[in-house]
Amino acid sequence: MREMWIPYAQVEExxxxxxxxxxxxxxxxxxxxxxxxxxxxxxxxxxxxxxYKKKSVTEAKRRAVKAVSAQLPELYERFLSIEATGRPIAMFCARGGMRSQSFASLLRAIGHEVFVIEGGYKAYRQHMLQALHTLSGTRRFIVLHGNTGVGKTLILNALEEKGLDVIDIEALAHHRGSMLGRVGLEPQPSQKTFEDRFYRALKNAKSNNLFVEAESKRLGRVNIDDTVLAGMREGLHIYVDAPMWFREQEIVREYTRMEGAKQELLAIMDNFRKHLGNETVDEFVALIQANDYGPVAKVLMERYYDPKYEYTSNQYTYDLKVWVESVEAAAQEILTWYRQSVVKDA
Structure with a gap:
């Protein structure tokens, strides 16, 4: 049987x-x-x-052994079900200490080849963050900009279907980065989970060119790493625009497609009172209750979202500008540009 300890870098996919x-x-x-x-x-x-803190190390270990010994049969059965997949197994705890080492030693003593990741989760975090920073500097981001509702996420999805590397940052964060960013979405991940997901998306990319949507640093309760943001600023930039009818249609589709979205929208409307006034928001509430979402989307874009985005959009020189009335046509236009101007010049 091979040595029990293994660095994370040697753990295969x-x-x-x-x-x-x-x-x-x-x-x-x-x-x-x-x-x-x-x-x-x-x-x-x-x-x-x-x-451990108030009594002694011995007392802490005594309590741990007593409690864990009663769970061992169940733990072992669960381990056997995992082992049955036939994949090599590596364990870890916080720092590669008592918990993972003790369990792995017991399993190895009865003939199971399991490994323990050196340094545990803490060592992995150091490895992952360093790799995240390195990859953010070596990948080239191609960033889609544009007002709310122009179909940036739909275009990203279409580009991914065409075989290009895409990172949907908002999908990783479960947040759209706006006042209504949480409507209809699953609970947000922790900061650590978000960073882990981003690292894996960077690591698993087939090429050095990654399409993403422009984002601010904060998406709800998670933050995009500064090295990622720097890489996005230094990348290539595409401006996406669309007629109001398209945007209104897309906003209504996106924010009402999930069960319970109506109640979430009503709950959030009060947040707009200081920006748009009580009379306007009261009208919004009445329209939403009547399932008439289009006028709400149109006014929000014209009076809230578009003015907020204008300053940011003027900070960049764009490598391509795309007018969207069809997501498929827009994605094809970007793909053609990519093949002729990005891949060809690489």
């Missing part, structure tokens, strides 16, 4: 990772698609930590 930290630690951030097989639950972890 097809390996199955097992995170033995508590559910709370796992929820805050893990390594890619690692499976959570907690040695300690959140309460036990807190209890052991308290015993």
């Amino acid at each position: 097809d390996w199955q990772l097992i995170d033995v930290r508590s559910p709370g630690e796992y929820a805050e951030g893990t390594i890619g698609e690692a499976i959570n097989l907690p040695i300690f639950g959140d309460e036990l972890r807190a209890e052991v930590g308290t015993a």
